[in-house]
Amino acid sequence: MPAFPDGEPAPETGELPAASSDGAAARPFAVYVHVPFCRVRCGYCDFNTYTASELGPGADRQDFAATLGREIALAQRVLAGFPARPLDTVFFGGGTPTLLPARDLAGMLATLRDAFGLASGAEITTEANPDTLTPAYAQALAAACFTRVSIGMQSADPHVLAILDRTHNPDNVASAVAAAKSAGLACSLDLIYGTPGESDESWRHSLETAIGHEPDHISAYALGIEEGTKLGAQVRRGLIDDVDPDVQADRYEIADAVLAAAGYDWYEVSNWARPGKECRHNVHYWKNSDWWGFGPGAHSHIGGTRFWNVKHPRAYAERLIRGVSPAHAREVLSPEAREEERIMLGIRLREGLSIPPTGKDAIPTLIADGLIDGAAAIKGRVVLTLRGRLLADRVTYALLGVR
Ligand SMILES: C[S@@+](CC[C@H](N)C(=O)[O-])C[C@H]1O[C@@H](n2cnc3c(N)ncnc32)[C@H](O)[C@@H]1O
Ligand code: SF4
Structure with missing residues (x-):
C-alpha cells in the first residue's frame, strides 16, 4: 500500500495552492471537528485524546470552543477565494465531544454556520459516550440543529467491556438511544468485534442487543491492537491473547448476516444502515470530497491538498493565539x-x-x-x-x- 509521506511544512498563513479551488463548486464541502477530551482513556484506544490529568495547563476544556473559533476564522480567510459552499455535513468526533457542555457544541456549530452557511438538510452529527447523553443534553443538541448522534456502545457483554477497559454503564446505551430518539435525533451505534475473550455467541448477543435499540445505523469495527495503548502492552506481555484475524473474519460474516436480516445493509466496509440512513459525512471521506478538519491533530483535504494539525491541544491553542495556522505539515497530491x-x-x-x-x-x-x-x-x-x-x-x- 503506498504510504503517505511525512509531508512538507505547511505555510504559517494556512494558505493553499492556487489550484485547490479548481472545480471546487462541484465538490461538496464537509467539516470535521475533533474534540480531544475523554473522562478516562479506554485500554484499546489510540485516538488523539486526553484526560483532564494528561492535559496540563494551557489547554483548558472551557477555552476549547473559543480556540476552535480562531481556526474557523482562519479557514474562512484561507477559503475566501473559493466559491461559496454551504456545509453539507458537520461531524463532531473525538475524544468525547459530549464531555463539553451542549452550549459549547451549539456555539461551535453556530460559528461554522456564520462562517460558511449550512446546506438545506445538512447532516450534523456528534459522537457521544453512552454515559454523557441525557435527555436534556439531547434536547439541547436538537435545538442547536444537530440531526444525529453516534454512540460508542462497543459490546453488550460485560466480560468484553471489561477487557476493552470500558467504563460506561451498559444500561446507559438504552437510555442514551431513548434520549436521542425523543429529541428527534437519528441514532448510530458503534460496535467492536474480535476482542480476545469474545465468543460467536457473545458477538451475536451484542449485535442483537444493538438491533433491539432500533438505531438507524450501526458501525462495526474489528478490534485493532494499537502500539502505546494499555491493551497493546497487555498483549505484548502475554496477559491477554492477541486478536485472531480468522476469528475476526468469521465475526464480520456473522455481523453482515445478522444486520442484513434485520434490515441494515452495508454501504461501506464497516458501516450498515437502514435504507436512506447512511452517514453522508462518512461517504464524503470515501469519495474524497473537500473537508476541513478543525481541532488538534485533525486532518483536512481540500482540492488535492492534505494537511494535518499539530496534535497536542496546548500547541494547537498556542499557534492560534499567535495568529498562526495550526497546520503542522501538508502534502500536495x-x-x-x-x-x-x-x-x-x-x-x-x-x-x-x-x-x-x-x-x-x-x-x-x-x-x-x-x-x-x-x-x-x-x-x-x-x-x-x-x-x-x-x-x-x-x-x-x-x-x-x-x-
Ligand atoms: C471517538 S470513539 C466514539 C465516541 C466515544 N468516545 C466513545 O468511545 O463512546 C470512535 C469509535 O472508534 C472505535 N475504536 C476506537 N479505537 C478502536 C480500536 N483500537 N479498534 C477498533 N475500534 C476502535 C470505537 O468503536 C469508538 O466508538
Ligand atoms: S474509545 Fe472513545 S471514550 Fe474511549 S478513549 Fe477512545 S475516544 Fe475516549
Whole structure:
C-alpha cells in the first residue's frame, strides 16, 4: 500500500495552492471537528485524546470552543477565494465531544454556520459516550440543529467491556438511544468485534442487543491492537491473547448476516444502515470530497491538498493565539496520488468505483477469486463481494497494479 509521506511544512498563513479551488463548486464541502477530551482513556484506544490529568495547563476544556473559533476564522480567510459552499455535513468526533457542555457544541456549530452557511438538510452529527447523553443534553443538541448522534456502545457483554477497559454503564446505551430518539435525533451505534475473550455467541448477543435499540445505523469495527495503548502492552506481555484475524473474519460474516436480516445493509466496509440512513459525512471521506478538519491533530483535504494539525491541544491553542495556522505539515497530491486515493477509498463503498486503468488486467482474476462482483465488472465497476470486503487490501493492490 503506498504510504503517505511525512509531508512538507505547511505555510504559517494556512494558505493553499492556487489550484485547490479548481472545480471546487462541484465538490461538496464537509467539516470535521475533533474534540480531544475523554473522562478516562479506554485500554484499546489510540485516538488523539486526553484526560483532564494528561492535559496540563494551557489547554483548558472551557477555552476549547473559543480556540476552535480562531481556526474557523482562519479557514474562512484561507477559503475566501473559493466559491461559496454551504456545509453539507458537520461531524463532531473525538475524544468525547459530549464531555463539553451542549452550549459549547451549539456555539461551535453556530460559528461554522456564520462562517460558511449550512446546506438545506445538512447532516450534523456528534459522537457521544453512552454515559454523557441525557435527555436534556439531547434536547439541547436538537435545538442547536444537530440531526444525529453516534454512540460508542462497543459490546453488550460485560466480560468484553471489561477487557476493552470500558467504563460506561451498559444500561446507559438504552437510555442514551431513548434520549436521542425523543429529541428527534437519528441514532448510530458503534460496535467492536474480535476482542480476545469474545465468543460467536457473545458477538451475536451484542449485535442483537444493538438491533433491539432500533438505531438507524450501526458501525462495526474489528478490534485493532494499537502500539502505546494499555491493551497493546497487555498483549505484548502475554496477559491477554492477541486478536485472531480468522476469528475476526468469521465475526464480520456473522455481523453482515445478522444486520442484513434485520434490515441494515452495508454501504461501506464497516458501516450498515437502514435504507436512506447512511452517514453522508462518512461517504464524503470515501469519495474524497473537500473537508476541513478543525481541532488538534485533525486532518483536512481540500482540492488535492492534505494537511494535518499539530496534535497536542496546548500547541494547537498556542499557534492560534499567535495568529498562526495550526497546520503542522501538508502534502500536495500529484494526479497519480489522487487516482491512488480514489481507488483506496472508493473500493470500500458498496457503490464501488469505475475500473481504474491500472487494474484492468487484474479484473478476471479478482472475479475468479470471488473478490469482486462479476455483473458489476461487466458494467465497468468494481464492487466488493462479501469475501472481497474481508480482503479489501488485496483488491486495492491489484487495482493499483501492484504485484
Ligand atoms: C471517538 S470513539 C466514539 C465516541 C466515544 N468516545 C466513545 O468511545 O463512546 C470512535 C469509535 O472508534 C472505535 N475504536 C476506537 N479505537 C478502536 C480500536 N483500537 N479498534 C477498533 N475500534 C476502535 C470505537 O468503536 C469508538 O466508538
Ligand atoms: S474509545 Fe472513545 S471514550 Fe474511549 S478513549 Fe477512545 S475516544 Fe475516549
